[in-house]
Amino acid sequence: DATVTVSPAVLGFTAVPKSLADVVAVPDGYAVTVLYRLGDPIASGVAAYANNGTDTNFAQRAGDHHDGMSYFGLSASASTPDPTNSSRGLLVMNHENISEQYLHVNGVTAGSARLESEAIKEIESHGVSVIEVSRTSASGTWSYNQSSALNRRVTPNTPVSFSGPVRGNAVLRTRYSTDGTAGRGTINNCANGTMPWHTYLTCEENWAGYFRRASGDAALRTAGGRGKENASLTRYGIREGNAGNYGWSTVVPADTTSTIYARWNASVIAGTVTDGTTDFSHEPFQLGWVVEIDPFDPASTPRKRTALGRMNHEGCEIGRTIAGVKPAFYMGDDAQNEYLYKFVSATPWSAADATATNRLAIGDKYLDAGTLYVAKMNADGSGQWLPLVFGQNGLTSSNATYAFADQADVLVNTRLAADILGATKMDRPEWTAVNPATGEMYVTLTNNSSRTAANVDAPNPRAYTDPKVDGRSAGNGNVNGHVIRLREAGDTSEATAFAWDIYAFGAGSDLSPTNINLSGLDATNDFSSPDGLWFGLNSNATGQGTPVMWIETDDGAYTDVTNCMLLAAIPGTVGDGGTRAVTSTLGGVTNTVTTRIGKAPGTTLRRFLVGPKQCEITGIHSTPDGRSLFVNIQHPGEGGNASAISSNWPANQTGTAAPTSRPRSATIVITRTDGGLVGL
Ligand code: FEO
Numbered sequence: 314d315a316t317v318t319v320s321p322a323v324l325g326f327t328a329v330p331k332s333l334a335d336v337v338a339v340p341d342g343y344a345v346t347v348l349y350r351l352g353d354p355i356a357s358g359v360a361a362y363a364n365n366g367t368d369t370n371f372a373q374r375a376g377d378h379h380d381g382m383s384y385f386g387l388s389a390s391a392s393t394p395d396p397t398n399s400s401r402g403l404l405v406m407n408h409e410n411i412s413e414q415y416l417h418v419n420g421v422t423a424g425s426a427r428l429e430s431e432a433i434k435e436i437e438s439h440g441v442s443v444i445e446v447s448r449t450s451a452s453g454t455w456s457y458n459q460s461s462a463l464n465r466r467v468t469p470n471t472p473v474s475f476s477g478p479v480r481g482n483a484v485l486r487t488r489y490s491t492d493g494t495a496g497r498g499t500i501n502n503c504a505n506g507t508m509p510w511h512t513y514l515t516c517e518e519n520w521a522g523y524f525r526r527a528s529g530d531a532a533l534r535t536a537g538g539r540g541k542e543n544a545s546l547t548r549y550g551i552r553e554g555n556a557g558n559y560g561w562s563t564v565v566p567a568d569t570t571s572t573i574y575a576r577w578n579a580s581v582i583a584g585t586v587t588d589g590t591t592d593f594s595h596e597p598f599q600l601g602w603v604v605e606i607d608p609f610d611p612a613s614t615p616r617k618r619t620a621l622g623r624m625n626h627e628g629c630e631i632g633r634t635i636a637g638v639k640p641a642f643y644m645g646d647d648a649q650n651e652y653l654y655k656f657v658s659a660t661p662w663s664a665a666d667a668t669a670t671n672r673l674a675i676g677d678k679y680l681d682a683g684t685l686y687v688a689k690m691n692a693d694g695s696g697q698w699l700p701l702v703f704g705q706n707g708l709t710s711s712n713a714t715y716a717f718a719d720q721a722d723v724l725v726n727t728r729l730a731a732d733i734l735g736a737t738k739m740d741r742p743e744w745t746a747v748n749p750a751t752g753e754m755y756v757t758l759t760n761n762s763s764r765t766a767a768n769v770d771a772p773n774p775r776a777y778t779d780p781k782v783d784g785r786s787a788g789n790g791n792v793n794g795h796v797i798r799l800r801e802a803g804d805t806s807e808a809t810a811f812a813w814d815i816y817a818f819g820a821g822s823d824l825s826p827t828n829i830n831l832s833g834l835d836a837t838n839d840f841s842s843p844d845g846l847w848f849g850l851n852s853n854a855t856g857q858g859t860p861v862m863w864i865e866t867d868d869g870a871y872t873d874v875t876n877c878m879l880l881a882a883i884p885g886t887v888g889d890g891g892t893r894a895v896t897s898t899l900g901g902v903t904n905t906v907t908t909r910i911g912k913a914p915g916t917t918l919r920r921f922l923v924g925p926k927q928c929e930i931t932g933i934h935s936t937p938d939g940r941s942l943f944v945n946i947q948h949p950g951e952g953g954n955a956s957a958i959s960s961n962w963p964a965n966q967t968g969t970a971a972p973t974s975r976p977r978s979a980t981i982v983i984t985r986t987d988g989g990l991v992g993l
Pocket residue numbers: 409503504518627647743844
C-alpha cells in the first residue's frame with residue numbers, strides 16, 4: 314500500500330566490465346556454480362550426458378534453452394512447501410527452444426522427412442523441468458538430486474487440461490481431444506510467474522512458428538464453415554505455406570497410431586469431418602496460453618488458464634497480494650507492436666490460500682474468472698486499462714472487423730479484440746515485475762526494428778539507426794529497448810487507470826545523450842535489449858524492505874561490444890524524473906515527441922554479470938534469504954554448430970575445456986564468498 318516507505322539501500326559490488334570472453338563473469342567476492350545443464354539426467358539409472366549427439370531419453374533429462382525459473386522452498390524432510398527454506402527447494406524452469414545443431418551427432422539428417430529419432434529428442438528438449446536442489450550447509454555447494462521423486466519433466470507431449478471460459482470451446486476440439494477439454498503439453502515456454510500458493514506459471518510465447526499450414530488451407534476452412542478462423546490464424550502468424558519449425562510433422566512414426574508429430578500440421582485435411590475432431594486444424598488454438606503447474610505434485614495435470622488470454626505470452630507475474638483486494642497479473646505479448654495486459658481476478662485475495670494444500674484449486678479460484686485488460690498509454694503520462702469483455706466497447710457479434718461470438722471468442726482472439734479497443738502498440742513487451750515495496754509494475758520493451766520516426770509516441774519515443782559498425786545487426790528503430798513502469802491509480806491492483814514513465818533507456822554509453830542515451834548510462838551500466846526482469850526478495854542490514862531489481866539482456870545490437878548481461882538496480886518511483894523532448898531521425902523522417910522519463914539511474918544501476926559467447930541471460934530467482942541467486946544462461950554458442958563450435962561453456966567455466974566440448978544451456982547459482990546478500 315502507499316504507506317510503505319522505500320528505504321535507501323546501495324548496491325554493494327563493483328561493476329563487471331563489458332566482455333566478449335566465453336565465460337560467466339561476476340564481481341569480486343562472488344562465486345559461480347554450474348548447477349543444471351542441458352541433458353543432465355533427472356531420474357535414477359539415466360546415464361550422464363555424453364554431449365556428443367548420441368544421447369536419448371530427453372524426457373528424463375534437462376531440456377534445452379533454460380528460461381524463466383522459480384525457486385520453491387521445500388520442508389526439510391517432506392515434499393510440502395516451506396517458503397522459508399533457503400537450503401532445499403524445487404527449482405522449476407522453462408526450456409524455451411533448442412539449439413538443434415548440437416543435439417545430433419553431426420547436425421540434422423537431410424531428407425524430406427525428419428527422422429523420428431531426431432524429432433523426439435527435439436520435442437522432448439522443450440517444456441519445463443522440476444528438480445529438487447539443495448546445499449549441504451549454509452556455505453556448501455548447490456547440487457540437484459538426480460533420483461528425487463519430485464523431479465519431473467513436462468514436455469510438449471505431457472497431458473494437460475483446459476480451465477476457464479474457453480474450456481470445451483469448439484476451437485479447442487482436435488483429434489486428440491474431441492471435446493476440447495484436454496491437450497498435450499506446452500511449447501516455447503519463455504518467462505514465468507511464481508504464485509503465492511506455491512504453483513508455477515509457464516507462458517507459451519513463439520508457439521505459432523512450430524506449425525505447418527498448407528497452401529489452400531484457408532479455402533478449405535471457408536468451405537467447411539470455419540472461414541472466421543482464417544482471420545485469427547493470420548493475426549497470430551500461422552500463414553499458408555509455413556513449413557513449421559524443425560519440420561516435425563513430416564515424421565513417419567514407427568507406431569502408426571501416434572499423432573505426436575502429425576499434430577504439428579495445422580492444415581485442414583481435405584474430405585474429413587469439418588469440426589476439427591479428425592485432424593489437428595484446431596491445434597494452434599490449443600497454444601498461446603498461460604499454464605499452471607503444481608511442482609509439489611509430480612502426478613498433477615497442468616492447467617491452461619484461458620481467462621488470461623491467448624497471445625505470445627512472454628510471462629505472467631502477480632502483483633502484491635493484499636487481503637480483501639483482487640490480485641493483478643501482468644503480462645507482455647512479445648512481438649513487434651503488440652500490447653501489455655493485466656488480468657484482475659474476480660475473487661479478492663485471502664491470505665489463507667497461501668498455505669492451502671489444494672494448490673491447483675486455488676489456481677482455479679484466482680485464474681479462471683476475472684477481467685482481462687489491455688493497456689492504453691497517453692502522451693501526458695496517464696493510462697487506462699481497457700477491459701476485454703464481450704459485449705463492451707465494440708467487442709460484439711456485430712463488429713464489422715471481427716464478429717465475436719462470446720467471451721471465449723474474445724479470449725482466443727485477444728489480439729483482435731485489443732486491436733479494436735485501440736490499445737497502445739509497444740516495442741515488444743517482455744517480462745513484467747512488481748516492486749514489492751511500492752506495488753509499481755515494470756515491463757521490459759526489448760527493442761523494435763519496425764518502430765519508425767513517423768510512428769514514435771510518448772511511451773515508445775525512439776527510432777534511430779544504430780551508428781555502430783556492428784557486424785551482426787546494423788539495427789533500425791528502437792534498437793536498444795527501454796523499461797517502462799507504471800503506478801496504479803490509488804496503488805491498487807484493481808485500478809483501471811495508471812500513471813507511467815520510462816525507468817531507463819537501453820543504449821551504448823557512447824551514443825547521443827540528447828536523443829539515444831537518454832538515461833545517461835556509462836561504462837558501468839550501459840546495456841541493450843532488456844528482457845528478463847525480477848525483483849529480489851532481499852534487503853540489506855539497514856535498508857528494510859528495499860528490493861533489488863534485476864535486469865537481464867537478450868541482445869543482437871550490442872553483441873559486437875559485449876556479451877549479454879545481468880544488471881542490478883535500486884529503482885526510484887514513477888514521476889521522479891520529468892518530461893523530455895526526444896527527436897527521432899530515421900529514413901528521411903524527423904519527428905519529436907515529448908516523453909516521461911525517470912531520474913537518471915546513475916550508480917543505482919550497475920552491471921553484475923556478463924555471460925559467455927552468443928548467450929542470452931534469462932531466468933532469475935533466489936532463495937528466500939537472498940543469499941543464493943539462480944540465473945539461466947540460454948543458448949551459449951548458438952551461432953556455431955557441431956563442426957564449428959563457437960562456445961565451450963559451461964565446460965570452460967572453471968578452467969580450460971576441450972575445443973570439441975559442445976556448449977550447453979545451464980542454470981548457475983551465484984553466492985557471495987562471505988555468505989552475504991547477493992547484490993547488496
Ligand atoms: Fe522468449 Fe520474448 O523472449
